[in-house]
């Protein structure tokens with residue numbers, strides 16, 4: 001019998017296994033129904049930020065960023081995140097976030113148009129009123145990071161089994177870390193996880209000549225439109241006009257022209273860039289867009305429902321779950337993210353903008 005079976009070799013499961021092994025736990029098996037990083041981890045845009053609007057999320061991502069920094073420049077490109085606003089309401093929202101973030105130690109900087117052009121040469125700032133920039137935020141390649149942490153975990157004795165049903169391995173403790181598919185595994189254990197899959201689509205361009213070397217993640221606060229540099233290409237994202245709540249990860253070609261137009265308008269050196277590929281993955285949404293973390297009962301733990309932010313939180317989640325499993329409590333406060341918060345029912349908003 002395994003001591004601990006972790007269901008899922010995505011960013012969450014791998015980090016939990018690694019932190020368990022770091023703390024000396026033995027006989028840990030990651031049981032992956034498909035292949036390593038075949039879920040959202042393999043589809044994510046790779047943004048890592050501490051600019052959140054709740055203190056718990058700020059602290060969790062601060063902890064994670066320290067871990068990403070330790071991985072080094074090859075795996076974590078610390079180019080920053082730039083949120084800009086084009087309306088007074090957007091500016092007020094950014095200012096409220098800044099007031100929350102500063103006392104928590106987030107080195108967030110108010111930026112005007114001139115500073116934005118310095119940080120992101122080529123960006124069209126005509127309609128921009130200002131923004132926030134945090135140089136400590138950055139970008140990564142999630143499957144590459146996942147494989148690196150997995151290699152370290154394996155080096156510490158973790159056993160990884162692909163194409164394996166997690167319930168086929170008898171275990172003292174089971175950790176559910178299957179993203180959107182956590183629902184089905186939980187059901188088999190008579191648990192109802194309030195998680196719904198939401199399709200999220202990304203578009204990658206072909207090479208663009210004048211993409212600045214250290215282009216931060218660029219985010220339009222009001223619309224959620226954002227893009228990043230990936231080598232000599234741009235990767236573009238935005239929520240669908242009508243949220244697609246489904247497991248089918250199909251690409252909706254009809255939204256591509258609008259995204260490319262937005263990109264060309266915001267970043268004129270990219271006008272005329274051709275689409276190299278588009279793909280879609282799943283956000284594992286909970287009703288409050290926060291994850292389900294920690295102990296469910298004596299044998300079962302959860303780390304799922306990340307609602308589109310699980311990669312950047314995964315190192316902190318790994319340590320938190322490892323401590324809770326081994327010591328009974330975690331030094332990272334995960335109480336706001338406990339399953340029990342849904343005890344009185346869970347309500348999904350029909351319309352959400354992400």
Ligand SMILES: Cc1cc2nc3c(=O)[nH]c(=O)nc-3n(C[C@H](O)[C@H](O)[C@H](O)COP(=O)(O)OP(=O)(O)OC[C@H]3O[C@@H](n4cnc5c(N)ncnc54)[C@H](O)[C@@H]3O)c2cc1C
Nearest residue numbers: 010011012039040041044045047178179281309310311312
């Ligand atoms: C388009 C997109 C962009 C994202 N961008 C970011 C970002 O910038 N920053 C960030 O922090 N997070 C981002 N996320 C979310 C992030 O990818 C996940 O929260 C994170 O990787 C944690 O994943 P996980 O380990 O919980 O589960 P996953 O990696 O989703 O899955 C773990 C395992 O569950 C099973 N599984 C889950 N989903 C599927 C599926 N669809 N098909 C088959 N098997 C599946 C597989 O066995 C898989 O290996 C993004 C997600 C998507 C889809």
